[in-house]
Amino acid sequence: MSSPLIQESTRRRLTAQQAETVARLTDAAVEVLNADGFDGLTVRTVAKRAGVAPATAYTYFSSKSHLVAEVFWRRLAAGVPEPDLALAPAERVAQILREVSMVVAGEGQLGGAVTVALLGTDPDVEHLRLRIGGFIRRRLAEALEVDPENPGPLVDALEMLYAGGLVHAGMGHLTYADTSDRLVAAAHLLMEKQQ
Template sequence: MSTPAATSVSTESTRRRLTAQQAETVAKLTDAAVEVLRADGFDGLTVRSVAKLAGVAPATAYTYFSSKSHLVAEVFWRRLAQGVPEPDMSATPAQRVVELLRSIALIVTGDGDLGGAVTVALLGTDPDVEHLRLRIGGFIRRRLADALEVDAQNPGPVVEALEMLYAGGLVHAGMGHMSYEDTADRLTEAALLILKEHQ
């Protein structure tokens, strides 16, 4: 059974609100994109190849996704929104931040080239990717602000430092310099240093 947050993400698109049938089509496309990435990597992925695997007409696929970068960014957004829980307010602020950063770092673990593809995709200039980049950044900022019990509209230097930390860590991992598991550990260590300095 879908949670309200999962349902919201599944019916929300970069370009428009989706009907149940459209949401099902987008889900097929995003699932197929992960399979194509596993088999062919980001260089081998095309919207057309994903559409074929999903059993969707290419023209239909392009009504939802303007480019392969848009498609991969959507995969990441959905995983992030559905897989990163709200902070556990019974934990300490530091524990909440550490758990959040670990969840973000591990969201693409085990899916072959997905992490590297996400890095490339999110750095693109496609306007639909830019929209998702802002949505993703806003989501993570809100989660960090909630974890530290500060205002997301004016979160202050600690949240901003943590944003820089996770963004740099994920780019570093996406470039293949470190596994996502190791990145999660390094993010934890660095976050605790930042939080210690600002307590």
């Protein structure tokens, strides 16, 4: 049985066969990115690599930015579990920030492509950007055991911290591992100020 994530799409709920098609397209997108970079990525080339008709691919993804944002969303949702409540709050926050920052580490061109894609104006990307931001906000709120609907200034500061860190890494200024280390150190400083 597929997880809800696999059967969920920006545009609609997916059948098992449609979910398989979307999975093939997202896998092929990473392959094309690694071979040709973001500039060489098109929905058409991804469709060809996935063995899917271009018209079919466009029923799922409105643009290459939408496709890359979907790849990131799927990696994030699958790779960032709920915080371990047995840990101290600062360690739970560090756990979330590490996992968020490392979700595209070692993925070749994917990190930079995600940065470009998420800054786009495509309405489907905007929808995913809100979903991604809400997911990370919930994880941080869970780590601090606060209400995700009204988490307070510490979660707001942590959100700004990770967003800036990931853009910095996506631009190639730091590796994702270095970014992760710096995010955790900065989060510890923020949390010390709160005590």
